[in-house]
Amino acid sequence: MDLNIPSALTQVLLIEDVSQIGYARRSAQQLAELLGFDETDAGRVALVATELASNILKHAAHGELHLRATGNQGVEMIAVDRGQGFDLESCLVDGFSTGGTQGIGMGAISRVAQVFDVHADQRGTAMLARLYPRTSNARDIRxxxxxxxxxxxxxxxxxxxxxxxxxxxxxxxxxxxxxxxxxxxxxxxxxxxxxxxxxxxxxxxxxxxxxxxxxxxxxxxxxxxxxxxxxxxxxxxxxxxxxxxxxxxxxxxxxxxxxxxxxxxxxxxxxxxxxxxxxxxxxxxxxxxxxxxxxxxxxxxxxxxxxxxxxxxxxxxxxxxxxxxxxxxxxxxxx
Incomplete structure (x- = not known):
């Protein structure tokens, strides 16, 4: 694999109100389409963006969704907040919720994204999802x-x-x-x-x-x-x-x-x-x-x-x- 990944700014989407979830979803989907994702794969990106943005509002009330291309055909999204964190293992179980919802968001993200990782402590949470087209043979670059x-x-x-x-x-x-x-x-x-x-x-x-x-x-x-x-x-x-x-x-x-x-x-x-x-x-x-x-x-x-x-x-x-x-x-x- 020979790659040259050029400099690019991180796109920062503020998530402070439920109305901003739709903009985050559309922005992530547009990036995926620009990178050549087909309709189904771009829909997967849109779903994950929606869940990440929703989780920010559920767990921290406000935060940011960071969006960028990985440089090897993938889309990267990171939800960043300053909330009080949560019990990751519990939240990955469908049906568990700290916000009174159905509790399917985080489990869905971990299943749909090829790369999923989280760090949460008293300072806040950062949740990563990277997605690649299903037809791609790209491997995650750490x-x-x-x-x-x-x-x-x-x-x-x-x-x-x-x-x-x-x-x-x-x-x-x-x-x-x-x-x-x-x-x-x-x-x-x-x-x-x-x-x-x-x-x-x-x-x-x-x-x-x-x-x-x-x-x-x-x-x-x-x-x-x-x-x-x-x-x-x-x-x-x-x-x-x-x-x-x-x-x-x-x-x-x-x-x-x-x-x-x-x-x-x-x-x-x-x-x-x-x-x-x-x-x-x-x-x-x-x-x-x-x-x-x-x-x-x-x-x-x-x-x-x-x-x-x-x-x-x-x-x-x-x-x-x-x-x-x-x-x-x-x-x-x-x-």
Whole structure:
């Protein structure tokens, strides 16, 4: 499987009133149809969107439905709220309800979606569903990204890109200086250069991105390349893109070099990390606070990376800049 998944904003649908359920359903169905889902499969997406939005109102009174394409033919929906959580095992049993309803919603989601996962605690709930066309042979890629612009500006100064080949992947996150259209131009220039040859030597790749971003505001950039056969992660960063490896009961930050790609920086030295299989890589722009700790969320590190990205955004977004959170499991990815 060779894939290039380009940067894209997360579509956020507010769910605060029953009237907004219909809009969420139509938005999800339209995305599915745009991705080539037939009428029946698009109907499955619409059903799940309806149930996810309804569950937000039942359990938390208000929240958000996050909608995006997975990049490998799928539709991803994440219901995010700040309610008091619930007993997941009980709620998956048809007939159980905490809201006085028939209690069929969550069980229906878990049966219809090819990928279903939930994390709930006293801070709130995030519920993930990914759906693929029935005729598709696509396998779920255990990655997730939550990308949002400041004040819902159509221009986002962050960019990310994920390239996948058999047994390896390469990912970048860029944060153009400031926010708005000029920051977006800088970040997108870096992404464009990265996408041309994402598996080349990372120091060379950063230099090419530096050239491509010349004449823009420039920005912070991080590149991570994982080789499953060698069981090695190579990380190269310039500026303040945060990066962490999470696994085996510990967390370690990955060091970046000072500078601004596209403006001025010294040659960036790559750092290699061995025996990382089974760990999580988390990359994030400075729109996210750095004081988060997954150990404060028991069990979250074992949930789907898309849930982790959504929850970190929910709880640690600064609210004064664009924000990107990218999470991926370090494991072999095949077709």
């Amino acid at each position: 990655y997730g990204v939550s990308q949002h612009s400041l004040h819902n500006d159509p221009a986002c100064g962050d960019a990310w890109h994920l390239a996948i080949e058999a047994g390896r992947f390469s990912v970048m996150v860029a944060d153009g200086l400031g926010h708005g259209s000029e920051a977006e131009r800088a970040a997108r220039a870096g992404e464009e250069m990265f996408a041309q040859d994402p598996f080349q030597d990372s120091a060379t790749l950063l230099n090419d991105m530096h050239i491509g971003m010349n004449g823009t505001r420039g920005g912070a950039v991080a590149v991570a390349q994982y080789d499953a056969v060698a069981d090695r992660l190579r990380f190269t960063g310039v500026g303040n893109i945060g990066a962490s490896l999470i696994g085996f009961g510990k967390s370690r930050g990955l060091a970046s070099h000072p500078g601004i790609v596209g403006v001025q920086y010294r040659k960036a030295q790559p750092f290699d990390y061995a025996q990382v299989s089974g760990q999580l890589l988390i990359l994030y722009s400075d729109g996210l606070q750095s004081r988060w700790n997954l150990a404060d969320y028991p069990g979250l590190c074992h949930r789907h990376p898309a849930l982790i990205a959504a929850i970190l955004h929910r709880d640690f977004c600064r609210g004064r800049d664009d924000v990107t959170v990218f999470v991926i499991a370090l494991e072999a990815i095949d077709g």
